[in-house]
Amino acid sequence: xxxxxxxxxxxxxxxxxxxxxxxxxxxxxxxxxxxxxxxxxxxxxxxxxxxxxxxxxxxxxxxxxxxxxxxxxxxxxxxxxxxxxxxxxxxxxxxxxxxxxxxxxxxxxxxxxxxxxxxxxxxxxxxxxxxxxxxxxxxxxxxxxxxxxxxxxxxxxxxxxxxxxxxxxxxxxxxxxxxxxxxxxxxxxxxxxxxxxxxxxxxxxxxxxxxxxxxxxxxxxxxxxxxxxxxxxxxxxxxxxxxxxxxxxxxxxxxxxxxxxxxxxxxxxxxxxxxxxxxxxxxxxxxxxxxxxxxxxxxxxxxxxx
Amino acid sequence: xxxxxxxxxxxxxxxxxxxxxxxxxxxxxxxxxxxxxxxxxxxxxxxxxxxxxxxxxxxxxxxxxxxxxxxxxxxxxxxxxxxxxxxxxxxxxxxxxxxxxxxxxxxxxxxxxxxxxxxxxxxxxxxxxxxxxxxxxxxxxxxxxxxxxxxxxxxxxxxxxxxxxxxxxxxxxxxxxxxxxxxxxxxxxxxxxxxxxxxxxxxxxxxxxxxxxxxxxxxxxxxxxxxxxxxxxxxxxxxxxxxxxxxxxxxxxxxxxxxxxxxxxxx
Amino acid sequence: xxxxxxxxxxxxxxxxxxxxxxxxxxxxxxxxxxxxxxxxxxxxxxxxxxxxxxxxxxxxxxxxxxxxxxxxxxxxxxxxxxxxxxxxxxxxxxxxxxxxxxxxxxxxxxxxxxxxxxxxxxxxxxxxxxxxxxxxxxxxxxxxxxxxxxxxxxxxxxxxxxxxxxxxxxxxxxxxxxxxxxxxxxxxxxxxxxxxxxxxxxxxxxxxxxxxxxxxxxxxxxxxxxxxxxxxxxxxxxxxxxxxxxxxxxxxxxxxxxxxxxxxxxxxxxxxxxxxxxxxxxxxxxxxxxxxxxxxxxxxxxxxxxxxxxxxxxxxxxxxxxxxxxxxxxxxxxxxxxxxxxxxxxxxxxxxxxxxxxxxxxxx
Numbered sequence: 058x059x060x061x062x063x064x065x066x067x068x069x070x071x072x073x074x075x076x077x078x079x080x081x082x083x084x085x086x087x088x089x090x091x092x093x094x095x096x097x098x099x100x101x102x103x104x105x106x107x108x109x110x111x112x113x114x115x116x117x118x119x120x121x122x123x124x125x126x127x128x129x130x131x132x133x134x135x136x137x138x139x140x141x142x143x144x145x146x147x148x149x150x151x152x153x154x155x156x157x158x159x160x161x162x163x164x165x166x167x168x169x170x171x172x173x174x175x176x177x178x179x180x181x182x183x184x185x186x187x188x189x190x191x192x193x194x195x196x197x198x199x200x201x202x203x204x205x206x207x208x209x210x211x212x213x214x215x216x217x218x219x220x221x222x223x224x225x226x227x228x229x230x231x232x233x234x235x236x237x238x239x240x241x242x243x244x245x246x247x248x249x250x251x252x253x254x255x256x257x258x259x260x261x262x263x264x265x266x267x268x269x270x271x272x273x274x275x276x277x278x279x280x281x282x283x284x285x286x287x288x289x290x291x292x293x294x295x296x297x298x299x300x301x302x303x304x305x306x307x308x309x310x311x312x313x314x315x316x317x318x319x320x321x322x323x324x325x326x327x328x329x330x331x332x333x334x335x336x337x338x339x340x341x342x343x344x345x346x347x348x349x350x351x352x353x354x355x356x357x358x359x360x361x362x363x
Numbered sequence: 364x365x366x367x368x369x370x371x372x373x374x375x376x377x378x379x380x381x382x383x384x385x386x387x388x389x390x391x392x393x394x395x396x397x398x399x400x401x402x403x404x405x406x407x408x409x410x411x412x413x414x415x416x417x418x419x420x421x422x423x424x425x426x427x428x429x430x431x432x433x434x435x436x437x438x439x440x441x442x443x444x445x446x447x448x449x450x451x452x453x454x455x456x457x458x459x460x461x462x463x464x465x466x467x468x469x470x471x472x473x474x475x476x477x478x479x480x481x482x483x484x485x486x487x488x489x490x491x492x493x494x495x496x497x498x499x500x501x502x503x504x505x506x507x508x509x510x511x512x513x514x515x516x517x518x519x520x521x522x523x524x525x526x527x528x529x530x531x532x533x534x535x536x537x538x539x540x541x542x543x544x545x546x547x548x549x550x551x552x553x554x555x556x557x558x559x560x561x562x563x564x565x566x567x568x569x570x571x572x573x574x575x576x577x578x579x580x581x582x583x584x585x586x587x588x589x590x591x592x593x594x595x596x597x598x599x600x601x602x603x604x605x606x607x608x609x610x611x612x613x614x615x616x617x618x619x620x621x622x623x624x625x626x627x628x629x630x
Numbered sequence: 631x632x633x634x635x636x637x638x639x640x641x642x643x644x645x646x647x648x649x650x651x652x653x654x655x656x657x658x659x660x661x662x663x664x665x666x667x668x669x670x671x672x673x674x675x676x677x678x679x680x681x682x683x684x685x686x687x688x689x690x691x692x693x694x695x696x697x698x699x700x701x702x703x704x705x706x707x708x709x710x711x712x713x714x715x716x717x718x719x720x721x722x723x724x725x726x727x728x729x730x731x732x733x734x735x736x737x738x739x740x741x742x743x744x745x746x747x748x749x750x751x752x753x754x755x756x757x758x759x760x761x762x763x764x765x766x767x768x769x770x771x772x773x774x775x776x777x778x779x780x781x782x783x784x785x786x787x788x789x790x791x792x793x794x795x796x797x798x799x800x801x802x803x804x805x806x807x808x809x810x811x812x813x814x815x816x817x818x819x820x821x822x823x824x825x826x827x828x829x830x831x832x833x834x835x836x837x838x839x840x841x842x843x844x845x846x847x848x849x850x851x852x853x854x855x856x857x858x859x860x861x862x863x864x865x866x867x868x869x870x871x872x873x874x875x876x877x878x879x880x881x882x883x884x885x886x887x888x889x890x891x892x893x894x895x896x897x898x899x900x901x902x903x904x905x906x907x908x909x910x911x912x913x914x915x916x917x918x919x920x921x922x923x924x925x926x927x928x929x930x931x932x933x934x935x936x937x938x939x940x941x942x943x944x945x946x947x948x949x950x951x952x953x954x955x956x957x958x959x960x961x962x963x964x965x966x967x968x969x970x971x972x973x974x975x976x977x978x979x980x981x982x983x984x985x986x987x988x989x990x991x992x993x994x
Contacts (some may be wrong), residue, residue, distance in 0.1 A: 092476045169381030172372040194593060258371060
């Protein structure tokens with residue numbers, strides 16, 4: 058008979074093997090239909106575009122060069138591609154404004170929910186959760202109902218006689234910004250609320266006891282303690298904003314493109330798959346940078362609070 | 364004059380901001396729903412309340428097709444991803460760290476880290492090739508893609524439940540002569556059931572909601588409800604879209620409510 | 631009393647258990663051997679981290695020893711998984727299945743053994759009666775109190791009629807009064823079922839009142855195995871004397887060792903007769919222990935002398951702390967009477983009488 062020690066070792070080996078077998082289906086599906094194809098994108102970014110879309114298997118760095126530069130068709134010199142630059146700029150700046158503004162509205166909202174009595178608190182959380190789980194396209198479309206020329210805002214303003222002509226909000230950057238704030242707001246509120254819920258209000262009492270005013274209590278006690286939630290919320294808003302595709306497409310009206318739409322354009326009418334692939338990877342790198350920033354901050358604040 | 368007692372938790376203006384936020388969250392939804400009951404032919408006019416566009420959407424064969432496809436896809440993807448996620452959760456919780464564990468965590472959550480549009484074009488590149496090679500262009504591609512990005516969502520509640528369950532109950536079962544399989548069947552699985560249901564529903568909602576990846580993976584004539592709606596939005600929209608969106612919205616609310624209660628019920 | 635006191639239910643032979651590997655290696659059990667007799671109430675006693683729970687888990691089969699054997703009636707069970715051992719456990723947290731009723735919990739083991747339904751039903755009814763839980767058979771385990779959960783856990787572990795019952799600090803979650811009741815209840819159950827109990831606790835009082843024999847453990851080793859009386863009055867090591875009850879430690883030169891007795895010359899110059907722990911190696915600065923209730927305070931001369939430092943009233947008795955002339959503190963416990971005080975005051979010069987049957991020389 059095997060000794061207890063051999064049995065124990067064998068059991069451990071079997072346990073680890075079983076754990077690989079059990080996780081295999083998930084890993085394989087994700088590899089085949091998510092991670093693996095991403096590697097192909099990298100390869101495609103170094104190929105030559107085919108005449109009717111697709112690629113020709115010939116190495117080329119043109120895709121990458123065209124991300125930010127364009128080749129003059131007459132003298133073959135390189136210059137910055139203004140169109141692409143402005144799309145990069147729009148993506149980054151709109152994502153930034155979205156983050157700041159969702160924080161501006163989301164923080165007081167989360168604070169408000171966290172300070173309700175436990176029973177009503179659940180109802181408020183539920184009210185934030187519902188839009189969160191509602192189809193993004195539908196919410197974008199709902200925003201369109203408010204801001205389009207014959208929509209809620211314009212109808213109301215015209216009925217009140219404040220304006221004679223409808224305000225053109227649709228198909229502007231402002232429409233995209235409004236849409237993104239609307240769609241991503243729950244993503245800011247929920248993590249801040251999660252931190253705030255754990256906040257011990259005796260600390261706030263201690264702050265008042267030590268002569269802090271309301272603003273000082275907020276700034277010196279509440280805010281530092283819920284900072285992990287604020288960072289998490291900001292990342293959860295910033296990252297999908299950066300990769301937004303549906304919102305600019307529906308509310309931006311084709312001209313006001315963001316990176317997502319630029320990528321789609323290259324794979325569709327633009328027929329430049331390598332360029333689309335290169336922009337995709339650039340977008341992914343931007344997202345990774347944001348995530349790294351988050352991970353570093355999260356681990357640091359975890360360390361600080363033990 | 365009696366002064367109001369000092370409220371420790373109050374911050375001036377926060378209540379107002381919060382109520383404004385809630386108002387803003389629900390105003391567009393209210394507008395969307397209201398317009399869906401519009402009788403007029405276009406969204407530019409308001410001719411009074413009727414169910415005209417709901418009836419019209421109900422009889423629209425494209426909408427019927429897309430709805431059935433969305434449901435079939437969501438059920439398949441949710442079922443497959445929940446099974447895979449349950450197995451993966453069992454494999455990655457309640458253990459000492461072992462080689463590859465961190466890799467598994469990262470890999471399972473990978474679909475959450477990459478913008479949908481990037482995954483979309485990546486799948487377009489690969490699947491369009493495979494479609495040419497194999498000649499098969501059925502629903503399988505969509506099911507595979509949806510299953511992949513649903514796995515991290517299904518994994519979430521199941522893993523959380525397992526993390527909060529230590530191995531004591533399984534040990535007790537083993538102590539009472541249950542073989543590992545019986546311990547799983549009679550102890551682990553019943554205790555995990557609410558989390559598995561929650562995972563399935565999460566995956567179902569996520570699959571049902573997806574636009575971007577579906578848009579890039581679908582073959583011709585494979586519209587789901589969201590991609591159908593996206594396609595319609597390019598044109599001058601009629602209130603029929605509002606009617607579809609309203610029904611979709613109601614479905615989501617029901618699902619979220621059920622999910623909420625399933626998740627809240629403590630074993 | 632056990633019928634065949636010589637038959638061993640469990641023999642633990644040279645068992646080592648190492649956790650971790652390389653630099654981080656920790657020996658949770660460092661070559662432990664102990665025999666547990668059939669039908670006895672055996673207690674593993676020690677502070678947390680001493681290895682008592684590890685030993686219990688090895689017997690239950692939740693862990694495997696790094697080396698050594700665990701014999702159950704002569705057969706090595708160390709390599710068997712828990713579901714192949716006729717040994718059941720009462721868990722510290724009870725580990726009742728929350729999705730089953732009380733009756734289903736109790737019947738689980740028999741069901742897993744594939745026993746016929748009728749037999750399970752009869753046995754469950756019998757167990758419910760044994761732990762007086764008949765009325766709550768249909769309840770979910772979340773709907774009953776801590777004490778009731780404890781009873782269900784016991785019934786569940788006893789239902790399959792294990793050869794040995796393991797109890798991992800089963801009373802630690804109960805409040806004082808309930809714990810006292812359960813101690814009596816456990817003794818009754820052990821007596822009625824005639825099953826060997828191995829009980830793990832860090833509570834020395836619990837161990838003394840319930841056990842037939844106790845093994846005192848520290849840092850992965852068994853320091854002493856004996857009856858409660860042995861452990862309390864004849865501690866073999868300084869740790870045992872210190873861990874169980876209150877003790878005075880004195881330093882003495884030991885001579886004339888023989889027959890388990892010796893002459894101990896204290897620092898004060900007085901010489902007393904003392905019992906000697908087995909395996910004691912003669913040396914100059916040996917440790918002598920004297921329990922506070924075995925010494926007497928006197929206003930005359932005693933073997934030791936000093937000044938009363940503090941007097942603390944405890945209801946049944948009074949503790950008098952004496953600062954010895956050599957500088958150490960010595961505690962004397964004195965039974966109280968109703969009307970008179972203890973007869974001493976702070977600052978009194980006193981003598982301490984250590985009788986001839988009060989001191990034990992221990993190993994260090």
